[in-house]
Amino acid sequence: xxxxxQQQVERKDDAKLSSEKRKIKRKKRFLQEVEKADKRGVCxxxxxxxxxxxxxxxxxxxxxxxxxRIYLTPENADAQLQRKKAGGFRGQxxxxxxxxxxxxxxxxxxxxxxxxxxMGGRKRSPFYYDTWNIKYLSKFKWDDLTEEIAYKSATxxxxxxxxxxxxxxxxxxxxxxxxxxxxxxxxxxxxxKKQKVNPxxxxxxxxxxxQVMRQYPQTRSLADKPGEKKQLxxxxxxxxxxxLGAS
Numbered sequence: 001x002x003x004x005x006q007q008q009v010e011r012k013d014d015a016k017l018s019s020e021k022r023k024i025k026r027k028k029r030f031l032q033e034v035e036k037a038d039k040r041g042v043c044x045x046x047x048x049x050x051x052x053x054x055x056x057x058x059x060x061x062x063x064x065x066x067x068x069r070i071y072l073t074p075e076n077a078d079a080q081l082q083r084k085k086a087g088g089f090r091g092q093x094x095x096x097x098x099x100x101x102x103x104x105x106x107x108x109x110x111x112x113x114x115x116x117x118x119m120g121g122r123k124r125s126p127f128y129y130d131t132w133n134i135k136y137l138s139k140f141k142w143d144d145l146t147e148e149i150a151y152k153s154a155t156x157x158x159x160x161x162x163x164x165x166x167x168x169x170x171x172x173x174x175x176x177x178x179x180x181x182x183x184x185x186x187x188x189x190x191x192x193k194k195q196k197v198n199p200x201x202x203x204x205x206x207x208x209x210x211q212v213m214r215q216y217p218q219t220r221s222l223a224d225k226p227g228e229k230k231q232l233x234x235x236x237x238x239x240x241x242x243x244l245g246a247s
Contacts, residue, residue: 041104048094065106072097111136
């Protein structure tokens with residue numbers, strides 16, 4: 001084996017070793033992330049005050065423990081429109097939220113401590129008189145939340161597709177009816193033009209139906225014909241039918 005071939009074999013071996021090392025490192029990182037995720041805890045907020053976003057929420061809750069992620073659900077568009085019409089808060093409002101803490105024990109203690117308590121802070125703060133509605137979700141992971149969000153978005157898209165298909169069917173039906181009305185209108189216009197060309201036919205068409213009398217020839221019955229009589233059955237035939245001849 002030449003030196004060049006040996007070098008190529010060594011390079012291949014080094015590449016295999018490096019790829020295996022990378023796989024081992026990735027596996028270790030994944031296991032570490034899983035362990036960290038098992039130690040994390042998620043809290044649920046059922047009420048988000050107006051003018052509060054994820055930045056302000058992080059500022060309020062970070063003093064109790066390390067926060068990993070925050071997700072706030074935007075308010076429904078219809079509810080937002082009604083609120084704006086009523087003269088309420090015109091900015092973006094959130095209906096509910098989830099907060100992930102690094103330590104589940106800290107998250108649980110924080111939820112038990114703050115739930116039902118006044119948010120406080122500065123008196124000028126818009127959240128001073130609001131209360132915390134927070135609950136620790138036992139055995140709940142952030143992946144469960146992402147799956148739920150994906151399911152809701154898929155359901156929303158499916159409903160939107162159904163509504164769009166229903167609207168399309170209604171539109172097609174309406175357009176077909178419009179086309180039919182246009183066709184009938186054109187037929188009526190053509191008939192009017194023909195009647196103007198043939199005025200005699202127009203006069204005949206204007207004659208009411210009750211004045212048109214048609215007579216058809218009909219055959220007269222035997223009783224109505226003079227000189228003809230109906231043939232009667234003889235007594236012998238009647239006796240044979242009813243058994244009178246046996247006596």
